[in-house]
Structure formats: C-alpha cells, structure tokens
Amino acid sequence: MPNRSHHNARHIAMNLLRKRGLKHSSASVAIAASTAPTMHILVVADCLKILRGLPSESIQLAICDPPYNISVASWDDRAHYVEWAGQWLSEVERVLAPSGNLVIFGGLQYQGEGGSGDLVSLIGWMRAHSKMRLANLIIWNYPNGLSAHRFFANRHEEIAWFAKSPKYYFDLDAVRTKLDALRLARYKRDKRLNPDNLDKGINPTNVWRIPRLNGNSRERVGHPTQKPKRLIERLVRALSYPESTVLDCFAGSGVTSRVAIETRRHSISIDTDAMFPAYFRRHLDQIDGGGLLPKDYVLIESDDWSAHPVFRTVPEASGAGALPR
Numbered sequence: 001m002p003n004r005s006h007h008n009a010r011h012i013a014m015n016l017l018r019k020r021g022l023k024h025s026s027a028s029v030a031i032a033a034s035t036a037p038t039m040h041i042l043v044v045a046d047c048l049k050i051l052r053g054l055p056s057e058s059i060q061l062a063i064c065d066p067p068y069n070i071s072v073a074s075w076d077d078r079a080h081y082v083e084w085a086g087q088w089l090s091e092v093e094r095v096l097a098p099s100g101n102l103v104i105f106g107g108l109q110y111q112g113e114g115g116s117g118d119l120v121s122l123i124g125w126m127r128a129h130s131k132m133r134l135a136n137l138i139i140w141n142y143p144n145g146l147s148a149h150r151f152f153a154n155r156h157e158e159i160a161w162f163a164k165s166p167k168y169y170f171d172l173d174a175v176r177t178k179l180d181a182l183r184l185a186r187y188k189r190d191k192r193l194n195p196d197n198l199d200k201g202i203n204p205t206n207v208w209r210i211p212r213l214n215g216n217s218r219e220r221v222g223h224p225t226q227k228p229k230r231l232i233e234r235l236v237r238a239l240s241y242p243e244s245t246v247l248d249c250f251a252g253s254g255v256t257s258r259v260a261i262e263t264r265r266h267s268i269s270i271d272t273d274a275m276f277p278a279y280f281r282r283h284l285d286q287i288d289g290g291g292l293l294p295k296d297y298v299l300i301e302s303d304d305w306s307a308h309p310v311f312r313t314v315p316e317a318s319g320a321g322a323l324p325r
C-alpha cells in the first residue's frame, strides 16, 4: 500500500512552501502579541442565546463539549438532540472567522440511551448542513477508566475538528511532541525525515494519549465531566493564536477560559449550570498560585461586554457588547 500523503496535492504544496522558506497563507492571520491583559467573559446562560448576540466572524476557535445525551447528569438528556444541536452548530459556523476552527467532543459508544443522537449524528448533520470541512477526527485515548465484563472496556473519546475555510489556522509547531535524545538520534538517521522538524519535535498525530482526571486529581474543581487541561491546551495552542478569541459553548468547569488566560487568548465561556462561576474560581486559584498575576487578564463580570475584543472589532453592530436578554 503506497503512502497516500506522497500523492496528496496539499501535502506536496506544503512541502514546497517549506522548502522555499514560506508559510501557508493562514499564518498571516496571527498578529504580533502585545502585553495588554486578555479579556474573559464567563456567563451562566443558554449558549444559543449568547451565540445569537455574537458578531459574525469574531471567533477563532469554538470548543463544544456538549451533553453526551446518555443521562450522565440532569443536563444530559435531549429528546431532539440533533435538531437542538443543529441550531447552535449553525450559529457557531456564523461566528467563526475565516481562519476559524470548531471542535466537537463526543463518544460513539452508547447502549440505547443515546437514541436521539451522539457525535456520529452531529458529524452527519455537519456533512449535510454545513460548509465546514472535517480536518481531523482526533481520538482521545486515556489509560484510565471503568472496567467492563460484557464488552471491551472503553478507553477513548472522539474530538471532531472542523475548519471554517481552507485558510484555517493550524500551528503544528506549537504542539509538537519532543523526542528524547535516543529517539532523536535514531530518527535523524532516516533520510526521509526533515532534521529541523525533528529538533522541534514530531507531529502528535490524531491519536492523543492523555489520562482522564482521576477523582482525586489536583486539577479537579468539582464538575463531573471536567476535561484535562492538557487536552484543552493542545487544542487551543494548535487552533488559535495569541490574542484571538476562544469560545466555549458548554464550558462546564471553565477549563477553556483557564487555558485561554494561561496562553494569552481572549475567551467567552458559557454554561447553564449555576455552579459554573464557583468551579471557575477554583481554576483561578490554581492559576494565581502558578505565577500569573490578575493584571495579566480581566474577567468581564458585568452585563457590559463592550470592552471585549469580539465586540470592539464591530462597533457598528447593533446591540454589540450587551448581554442578550
């Protein structure tokens, strides 16, 4: 079986650009970073309501870790899952910048309880109703999980990454996996591999082995389905650039805003759960303990959102910068 990437026109074009020392046009969207504080809106609300008030093309990365529809919690059961998801997926596509990316978390394993839809249904909906392109299906493989006796114990979840246009932003260098000295020396003997890239690290591939948070993990802030910071950070670093805005429609614990603060992105995080601000405060305690100062970021806690860059870029938009009622 030949390696298909050797015959892939896009792959060949990217190699040519690299040989000529040029960058893909998508790299031009990343602006020089300043030292101004990053802005963060955290709101307890239905994501659809907030999405409808966001300006078009204002978001670089949308992270959607929606209810799985398998009754793991009170919020996790939807009679018309796909129809409901179609509404926020359409809005997410509208608010994404041309360089923008969307990631949808979900699982493919259900045993009857996910009857009205799961991630497969959402990918099907995207294929039928959206112009976005599936860039990768990322397999999040974790070593820890529940045991099973009537089937193989599940050790993965999926993350579907969709790009808004061919100019989507992707910074592979930001997330390369460093090679240890032994592997580096071995790989460098392989003449097919680019030695400069090997020094930077290798492509982490679309299978990511990252442990789930254990019950007693220090990172835990109380949300039942909190995702590991390392997982969110890889997405944020690869699919957004400093001082762009990351949106999380189903923020849960607020881990995305935490990562945005730590990596100098702006953020908007939304969740219906009244506990959301309390979970997020616990994240903040961990950040502040880690050396970041409160002056490096601003939490926009009032209903006036006009200071957030998403609203500053389109001052003419009607009602821009106000919490939708």
Ligand SMILES: C[S@@+](CC[C@H](N)C(=O)[O-])C[C@H]1O[C@@H](n2cnc3c(N)ncnc32)[C@H](O)[C@@H]1O
Pocket: 045, 046, 047, 048, 065, 066, 067, 068, 075, 223, 225, 226, 227, 228, 249, 250, 251, 252, 253, 254, 255, 270, 271, 272, 273
């Ligand atoms: C799978 S959890 C997200 C966990 C999150 N990614 C984290 O790592 O902490 C799904 C979240 O969606 C929230 N949710 C459910 N329906 C919602 C809606 N219509 N709008 C916003 N949030 C919603 C739930 O309260 C829950 O916290």
